[in-house]
Each structure stands twice: as C-alpha cells, then as structure tokens.
Amino acid sequence: MNILILCYQGDVAGSTYSIQVLAKGLAERGHRVYLGCRPESLLYRLIQGTKVTPLPMPFRNKTDLKTIWLIWKAVRQYHIDVINPQASRDRYLTAISQWIFGFRPVVVHTRRQRPRSDGGKLQSWFYMRVTDRIVAVSQSVKNQLIDKGISEAHIKVIYNGTPSEKYKFMDPVRTAAYRQQYGIQEHDIVIGCVARPKRQQQLLRALAYIPFPVKVLFVGLAKTPEWEAVEKQHNKIHTVYYTGIIPPEEALNYYPLFTIKVLPSISEGLSQALLEAMAIGVPGVATAASGNLDLVQDGVNGYLYPNDDAKALAERIIRLIEHPEIREQFIAAGKKTALEDFSLDKTIRNYELFFEELLKEKEARH
Numbered sequence: 001m002n003i004l005i006l007c008y009q010g011d012v013a014g015s016t017y018s019i020q021v022l023a024k025g026l027a028e029r030g031h032r033v034y035l036g037c038r039p040e041s042l043l044y045r046l047i048q049g050t051k052v053t054p055l056p057m058p059f060r061n062k063t064d065l066k067t068i069w070l071i072w073k074a075v076r077q078y079h080i081d082v083i084n085p086q087a088s089r090d091r092y093l094t095a096i097s098q099w100i101f102g103f104r105p106v107v108v109h110t111r112r113q114r115p116r117s118d119g120g121k122l123q124s125w126f127y128m129r130v131t132d133r134i135v136a137v138s139q140s141v142k143n144q145l146i147d148k149g150i151s152e153a154h155i156k157v158i159y160n161g162t163p164s165e166k167y168k169f170m171d172p173v174r175t176a177a178y179r180q181q182y183g184i185q186e187h188d189i190v191i192g193c194v195a196r197p198k199r200q201q202q203l204l205r206a207l208a209y210i211p212f213p214v215k216v217l218f219v220g221l222a223k224t225p226e227w228e229a230v231e232k233q234h235n236k237i238h239t240v241y242y243t244g245i246i247p248p249e250e251a252l253n254y255y256p257l258f259t260i261k262v263l264p265s266i267s268e269g270l271s272q273a274l275l276e277a278m279a280i281g282v283p284g285v286a287t288a289a290s291g292n293l294d295l296v297q298d299g300v301n302g303y304l305y306p307n308d309d310a311k312a313l314a315e316r317i318i319r320l321i322e323h324p325e326i327r328e329q330f331i332a333a334g335k336k337t338a339l340e341d342f343s344l345d346k347t348i349r350n351y352e353l354f355f356e357e358l359l360k361e362k363e364a365r366h
Helices: 014-028 042-046 065-077 088-101 120-129 139-147 164-169 172-181 201-209 225-234 248-257 272-280 310-322 324-341 344-365
Strands: 002-007 032-037 053-056 082-085 106-111 133-136 155-157 190-194 215-219 239-242 260-263 284-287 303-305
Touching: 002 014, 002 065, 002 088, 014 032, 014 042, 014 344, 032 042, 032 065, 065 088, 082 088, 082 344, 088 106, 106 344, 133 139, 133 344, 139 155, 164 248, 164 272, 172 248, 190 248, 190 272, 201 215, 201 225, 201 310, 215 248, 248 272, 260 272, 260 310, 272 284, 272 324, 284 310, 303 310, 310 324
Parallel strands: 002 032, 002 082, 032 053, 082 106, 106 133, 133 155, 190 215, 190 260, 215 239, 260 284, 284 303
Antiparallel strands: none
C-alpha cells in the first residue's frame, strides 16, 4: 500500500512518538509510507534516515492553500491508497483538498484524544462524510466520539502500542547521573510524573495527606509561579523537582528512579507514559478517566483514583508504599499489559489489516 500520514503537530508529546513508530512500523512491513508534517517539528526530525519518506508541509491554518495543494500533489505523485490524518488541522485540509481536486483514496482519521471542539451534530456528520472510517486509540475515545454524534459503526478501536525495542536503549549511566543530580538515596520514596502540563497540581495537593517525606520528580514540566504557589501551600516535609522540557527518549532514563508513577490527567487517549512505566516496571496510579480506563485495571496492574480527589490519590500512594507485595503484583501485571496486550506489533498489524479491509471494500463498491 501507498500510505500518506498527515500531522501538523508533531512536537514534544506522546502522540508524536506514537505517530513516528506507526509510520516506521508500516514502512518496515513493506508499505510505502509518506509523512506530511512541518519541517521544523520534532516528528520531521525523528523520521530522518528511516524508510518513511518525509514530505514538508506548512499546515499554517485549517484553510492553508499551500498545504491543500501539497496533499493533492502527494496523492497524485505517489499514487496514494490511504490517507491517515492525525490531528484536527490535517482533517480539515484533507477534506478541502478532496473537495477541490476530486481525488478519493481511502481516508481514515485517527483520533488520539477526547474530542475538544464542540461542532455538534453538523461537525460529526461532516467527519463521517469525508472519511471511510475513524480510528479511536481507546474505547474511551470511541465512546466520546459516539456521544458527539459519530456512528458506532463508523469507528474502529486500534490501541496505541509500545515497542519493546526502545527500552533497550535506556542508559544506566544517565540514570545514575540524575540520581546524583537530585540527591536520591536508596531509601528515598520517589513519586514520578512524566507528562506535559496536565493536572499535576492534584499530586501537589495530595502531598498534604502523605505523613512521611517523599520526593516528587516532574519530568517534562518546567516550574512556574502557578506550580510554585500550589507547592508552597501543600508541601511541608516533601521535596519537589522539575526537569523542564526534555526529549521524549530521554524521559525513559528517569523511570528507574521512581518508586511510583502518577498520571493526573483526564485528557489521555491512551497514555504512552503509562505504557512506558508498566514496561519498565514502575507501579502506577492514574485518574479514572479517558484512556487510562483502557490501560489500568484497578487493583490488578495499577490503581485508579477519582479525578480531582487529592486525598484519594494520597491514599493509593500510601497503600503502594506500605505494601511492597502490591507493588510487585502491579509490576508483573503491568509488564504483561505493556509488552503483550498493548505491543506495537499488534498496533501496526491492526492498522495494516484495517487499511487492507477498507481498500477491498472500496474495490467492491466500484
């Protein structure tokens, strides 16, 4: 197949890594994969030197004429069979390009987060009109799309996966350097959070309910006056560190420092950070929201807590710290979840089979 993946975002985020490994995985399975993205983006740099062909596109806005033309040019020049837009701007530009130039490859939107726009039934009708199907990266995202008016039959759930190969490149020397940098001793309890700005203030508020000292390490987050104000209000005996923004691959070297991983977010489609923690062997606590519900079986491979309930979050952290046998259970079950149930091989194969199925349906209609 000739596959065109589009993404106007592509900066530091879990979705950037997911799109990169999807494109590379499909290309390594023998498909000709083209990736349209901004040349200054992290995503563009990540695919250099791979079997994926990068196509620089500006994606200036939802009606950018140059990108509309470049999409049509790619479809015509590379005989594209499937277009797979990954974000909102891509979806609109693909639809406009179809309308202007009249081409009709199979079009599959991937929805990686809960819908944020509120275009109502009209927008949902539009998305169904301009796509052959929509992929949701979790059951939670699918349910939210249905609530917005997308037909259930029009949605296919294909979970994000995590590649086992990437964990081979973790650097214990880098981990040791971070351990020294933050003064982490063997007996220290370290609560880690690897995420862009989400709802980290929930973890800061939870510190007020934890009676023994812990160290909190926010990886990928810069300290701001807002965070500092929350920290001062609730932090008495604890220490909080912020790494600032770092490359996604560097985040892996922080996980071995963690006693527990916390993800206080309600916007996850399917969290790469949670999958990484599970694969590396860090027990986790996450909000009972969005794609976290697809990944975490409460009390089996992690804990869930009600969103914005800092006391409940603290209770689960304390339980994990005081019961090493629960931590060991979560570690074993989490590794199976990440490396077997949500493996990258499954993700790529499911996309491949789905695209092939849609192409056969198209041929049958004609």
